[in-house]
Amino acid sequence: MHEEMRKVELIIGKILRIGVVTSAIVIVIGIMLYFLNGSGYTGNFPTRFSTILNGIVAGKSYAIIMLGIFLLILTPVLRVVVSIYAFYKEKDTMYVVITTIVLVILIIAMLLGYRS
Amino acid sequence: MNSMLLILLMGLFAGGLGAILGIGGGMIITPILTIMMGLDIKYAIGASIISVIATSSGSTIAYLKDDMLNLRVAMFLEIATTVGAIMGALLVGLFSSSFLYVLFGFFLLYSTYNMIRKLMDKKGENVYTGHDPIVDKLNLANTYYDKSEQKQVDYSMKNVPGGFIMMWAAGLASGLLGIGSGAFKVIAMDTIMKMPLKPSSATSNLMMGVTAAASATVYFFNGSIRPDIAGPLAIGVLIGATVGARIMQVLKPKIIRMIFIPIILYMGVQMVLKGFGVNL
Numbered sequence: 001m002h003e004e005m006r007k008v009e010l011i012i013g014k015i016l017r018i019g020v021v022t023s024a025i026v027i028v029i030g031i032m033l034y035f036l037n038g039s040g041y042t043g044n045f046p047t048r049f050s051t052i053l054n055g056i057v058a059g060k061s062y063a064i065i066m067l068g069i070f071l072l073i074l075t076p077v078l079r080v081v082v083s084i085y086a087f088y089k090e091k092d093t094m095y096v097v098i099t100t101i102v103l104v105i106l107i108i109a110m111l112l113g114y115r116s
Numbered sequence: 117m118n119s120m121l122l123i124l125l126m127g128l129f130a131g132g133l134g135a136i137l138g139i140g141g142g143m144i145i146t147p148i149l150t151i152m153m154g155l156d157i158k159y160a161i162g163a164s165i166i167s168v169i170a171t172s173s174g175s176t177i178a179y180l181k182d183d184m185l186n187l188r189v190a191m192f193l194e195i196a197t198t199v200g201a202i203m204g205a206l207l208v209g210l211f212s213s214s215f216l217y218v219l220f221g222f223f224l225l226y227s228t229y230n231m232i233r234k235l236m237d238k239k240g241e242n243v244y245t246g247h248d249p250i251v252d253k254l255n256l257a258n259t260y261y262d263k264s265e266q267k268q269v270d271y272s273m274k275n276v277p278g279g280f281i282m283m284w285a286a287g288l289a290s291g292l293l294g295i296g297s298g299a300f301k302v303i304a305m306d307t308i309m310k311m312p313l314k315p316s317s318a319t320s321n322l323m324m325g326v327t328a329a330a331s332a333t334v335y336f337f338n339g340s341i342r343p344d345i346a347g348p349l350a351i352g353v354l355i356g357a358t359v360g361a362r363i364m365q366v367l368k369p370k371i372i373r374m375i376f377i378p379i380i381l382y383m384g385v386q387m388v389l390k391g392f393g394v395n396l
């Protein structure tokens with residue numbers, strides 16, 4: 001029982017590491033671009049998906065950092081999603097339900113944040 | 117360049133301490149950014165949220181690998197915290213925030229007293245291994261390897277409803293007051309549910325990122341998260357938390373408790389004073 005859980009935890013750890021390292025690399029690239037070319041903005045920074053996307057296409061450092069930060073904000077969501085899969089692999093239905101409830105609440109909260 | 121380097125160094129420290137104690141590091145970052153660097157509180161809160169998530173994600177990788185955290189406890193209690201956080205965010209303005217600051221502040225002071233008593237206990241850090249119908253039903257008992265004592269520690273817990281209510285209150289406080297809830301999470305597991313301190317801290321680390329993510333989108337989309345601050349901070353905190361999660365495992369639980377006590381004492385005093393209109 002515990003051995004099975006260990007294997008699953010190690011997989012969660014690996015997936016989580018990929019997510020965290022990806023966001024860190026994007027942020028570091030953005031910071032390096034900032035020192036090369038400046039922020040790319042005058043007195044403000046992008047906060048909506050559309051402006052961030054336009055900024056990334058234009059190679060603006062602040063937009064790339066914001067993308068990295070947004071990816072970092074998604075890492076806990078990734079953790080919950082992978083945990084659902086882990087409990088499913090363990091055939092632990094009760095915890096599949098519990099973790100899915102957490103995911104649903106989390107997504108509702110994040111959407112409320114986007115709308116406000 | 118200089119300010120980014122300073123922010124990175126601050127992140128290293130906050131991430132390291134946060135990973136060891138299971139707290140977010142907002143209490144370190146907010147005063148440095150507002151008082152020393154003269155930043156608007158709005159951006160300091162945005163930076164704190166990013167620090168909490170980075171501490172959580174950085175340390176959780178190590179704690180998962182070393183089997184230090186309790187995924188079932190985390191997910192079960194996370195329901196209470198996230199529901200509390202949403203309720204808090206929706207109820208902002210209905211309660212007097214000064215009353216809440218005093219209430220949660222005094223709770224932290226009471227917890228400080230409890231922690232000191234536990235520290236002074238001649239029997240040391242005794243591990244609860246008894247049975248409890250709710251713990252058995254939810255399959256919450258677990259085990260971890262204590263590197264400082266070089267032994268496998270099997271543990272159980274009790275008073276799950278009490279911990280659940282405490283976690284809900286912690287979420288409510290974070291939603292209403294915009295404060296982190298890591299310290300309350302550790303107290304709920306360690307003091308109320310009698311979990312050992314190390315898995316309590318590791319599990320709090322895992323949970324606080326999920327709780328923070330729930331409110332992070334608000335701050336991200338309303339412009340509280342500045343790329344020139346949150347960017348270098350995130351990198352510093354991620355590195356600090358990765359190192360901190362290694363350090364925590366070789367520390368004796370007693371030492372971790374000795375670091376934790378002055379911090380919750382400081383937080384408690386600060387919150388009570390804030391409730392009475394004094395800002396530290």
